[in-house]
Amino acid sequence: MSTGRDPGLQPERTRLAWRRTLLTVTVVTALAVRLASTGDPTGALIAGGTVLVWGALLVLCWPRGTGTGPARTGGRTLPLVTVGTVVLALLGVLLVLRGLW
Amino acid sequence: MWKTIRRWFDPAELRSVGEPPDYRFSLANERTFLAWLRTGLALVGGGLAAAQFLPPLPMSHLREVIAVALLLLGAAVAIRAVDHWARTERAIRLGQELPASRFPAILALAVGVGALLLVVAVLMRAVGGP
Numbered sequence: 001m002s003t004g005r006d007p008g009l010q011p012e013r014t015r016l017a018w019r020r021t022l023l024t025v026t027v028v029t030a031l032a033v034r035l036a037s038t039g040d041p042t043g044a045l046i047a048g049g050t051v052l053v054w055g056a057l058l059v060l061c062w063p064r065g066t067g068t069g070p071a072r073t074g075g076r077t078l079p080l081v082t083v084g085t086v087v088l089a090l091l092g093v094l095l096v097l098r099g100l101w
Numbered sequence: 102m103w104k105t106i107r108r109w110f111d112p113a114e115l116r117s118v119g120e121p122p123d124y125r126f127s128l129a130n131e132r133t134f135l136a137w138l139r140t141g142l143a144l145v146g147g148g149l150a151a152a153q154f155l156p157p158l159p160m161s162h163l164r165e166v167i168a169v170a171l172l173l174l175g176a177a178v179a180i181r182a183v184d185h186w187a188r189t190e191r192a193i194r195l196g197q198e199l200p201a202s203r204f205p206a207i208l209a210l211a212v213g214v215g216a217l218l219l220v221v222a223v224l225m226r227a228v229g230g231p
Contacts, residue, residue, distance in 0.1 A: 010124070010125050010128045010129070011128065013128070013132060014128045014131055014132055014135075017131075017132045017135040017136070018135065020135070020139060021135050021138055021139055021142070024139045024142045024143065024146070025142060027146060028142050028145050028146045028149065031146050031149040031150055031153075032149050034153060035149050035152055035153045038153070070124070071128060073124060073127040073128055073130075073131050074112055074115065074127060074131065074190060075112045076110055076112060078109075078131070078134060078183055078186060079109040079110050079183050080110075081138065082109075082138065082179045082180060082182065082183040085138060085141055085142055085145065085175070085176070085179040086176045086179055086180060088142075088145055089141075089145045089148075089172045089173065089175050089176035089179070090172075090176065092145055092148055092149050092152075092168075092172045093169050093172050093173065095149070095152070096148070096152045096165050096168045096169055096172070097165070097169070099165070100162070100165060
């Protein structure tokens with residue numbers, strides 16, 4: 001059977017890509033919390049911020065990674081997860097520089 | 102620049118351009134975005150790992166410099182990912198050629214040069230130091 005289309009697979013592959021992304025976010029958050037846990041109250045504050053960003057990304061990515069049928073494409077979720085990633089990176093910079101002053 | 106950023110957050114504006122494409126192309130474009138985002142996240146994770154797992158290096162604060170460079174590179178990759186996604190989506194809807202980009206080549210060079218510098222740092226430590 002060859003219809004030239006694969007209605008089921010493309011949305012499924014995209015859902016799995018969202019799940020992989022969320023998994024990567026979780027690993028990065030764990031690394032950030034570990035780095036923050038060695039030291040002062042500033043570290044705890046930044047760790048809290050990191051966990052908040054992780055929660056926001058969880059809420060954003062989860063609906064895109066679950067369900068069946070046609071997947072939604074595009075939308076505001078994409079720039080928003082980008083913002084989340086950039087915030088994680090900047091919190092990481094704060095964590096690294098915190099030890100220097 | 103602000104106009105570009107506002108465009109990323111405005112799906113209605115993007116949908117008003119050109120023709121609705123075959124959904125497979127949009128999904129493939131979205132997966133490419135996610136793959137780049139994971140690349141950025143991996144760089145961020147690498148920076149965080151460098152900051153806590155690298156042993157002290159021969160130059161003072163070299164570890165922090167490596168970590169911050171990786172973190173900022175990761176943020177840049179993420180921002181470039183959403184920009185490229187939006188420009189590709191626009192090109193698909195308008196039936197134009199996909200946007201060309203030097204970014205992958207530049208990123209590969211940066212990572213390669215960074216790795217070579219680290220090899221030099223490790224060798225210096227092995228030869229010179231205790």
